[in-house]
Amino acid sequence: MGNLDPWLRPHGGIVALVLLVGGILPATTAALAGGQASYDMPRCVGKGCEGKEREAFNPPIASPEIGMDFGSFWNIIQETRTGARDDGHFLRRIIPRLKKMSPDELMKFEALRNKLDAQAYSWALWGAAYLMTGGGCLDDCFNNFRAWLMSQGQKTFENALNDPDTLANLNNPGTLADPDRLRVRVREFEEFMFAASELYETKTDQEMPDSVYERGTLPQPGERWDFDDPGEMKRRYPKLFAKYHKQ
Numbered sequence: 001m002g003n004l005d006p007w008l009r010p011h012g013g014i015v016a017l018v019l020l021v022g023g024i025l026p027a028t029t030a031a032l033a034g035g036q037a038s039y040d041m042p043r044c045v046g047k048g049c050e051g052k053e054r055e056a057f058n059p060p061i062a063s064p065e066i067g068m069d070f071g072s073f074w075n076i077i078q079e080t081r082t083g084a085r086d087d088g089h090f091l092r093r094i095i096p097r098l099k100k101m102s103p104d105e106l107m108k109f110e111a112l113r114n115k116l117d118a119q120a121y122s123w124a125l126w127g128a129a130y131l132m133t134g135g136g137c138l139d140d141c142f143n144n145f146r147a148w149l150m151s152q153g154q155k156t157f158e159n160a161l162n163d164p165d166t167l168a169n170l171n172n173p174g175t176l177a178d179p180d181r182l183r184v185r186v187r188e189f190e191e192f193m194f195a196a197s198e199l200y201e202t203k204t205d206q207e208m209p210d211s212v213y214e215r216g217t218l219p220q221p222g223e224r225w226d227f228d229d230p231g232e233m234k235r236r237y238p239k240l241f242a243k244y245h246k247q
Helices: 014-022 025-033 070-081 087-099 103-119 123-132 139-151 154-162 164-169 195-204 230-236 238-244
Strands: none
Touching: 070 087, 070 103, 070 139, 070 154, 087 139, 087 195, 103 139, 103 195, 123 139, 123 154, 123 164, 123 230, 123 238, 139 154, 154 164, 164 238, 230 238
C-alpha cells in the first residue's frame, strides 16, 4: 500500500472498508498499486434510473501504446490508414491518437519512426522519389518522401525497400493530380514527420531529447547514378518511369 496516493491510504481501515463495500477493490488493485487513479464511483444518471445498470463516471482511458515496438508502431499506422480518404485525412486521424500518448510514449514512437526512416535512406528509393515528385528532389524532399512512404503502411514500405518500382502499383488518393497528363504526384508528408516531436514539445515545453535520434550514421546509400538520364531511369524503374516520367 506504500505506493498509493496519500488520499487513498487507509486510515484506521475506514478507506479499505469503503472500497470493499463498494466492490471495486479487486478490480482496481493493479491500477492503485501503480499509483494511478481508479475508476470514479459508479453513479445513477437520470430520472427513474433505480434498478437500472449504473453508469461509470469519467472512466480512465488506458493508453494502448505502452511497451511500443515495431509491431505496435505499424499497427497504429495501419489502423489509421485504413478508412482514411487521403493523406490529409490520415493526418487528422493519427494526431488525436498521438495526443493520447504520454511524453515517454511519444519518444518511443519517434525513435521507431527514426529507425525506419534510416532504413529507407538509399539511392534506389531516392531515384524513385525523384520520378514520383517530378524531379529536383533534394535532401528535404527526400526526407518528406520517406515520411510519406512510411505513412502508407508496413507492406508498402517494406516492398518499396526491396523493390522501389512496386510503388507504381500504389494508388494514393491524397496526392496531387497533374490535370494535363493525369499523373499522380506523391505528397511530401512533412506534417507526419514532425507530428510526434511537435506534440512532445506541446506537452513538455521542451524539445524531444537528442537520444531519441541516436540511430548512428545513416547507411551508405550505394552508388549514385544520374537521375536525369532517361535511359538509366527507365532501366531501373520501368513501371515508375512509364507512370511518372515527363514526356
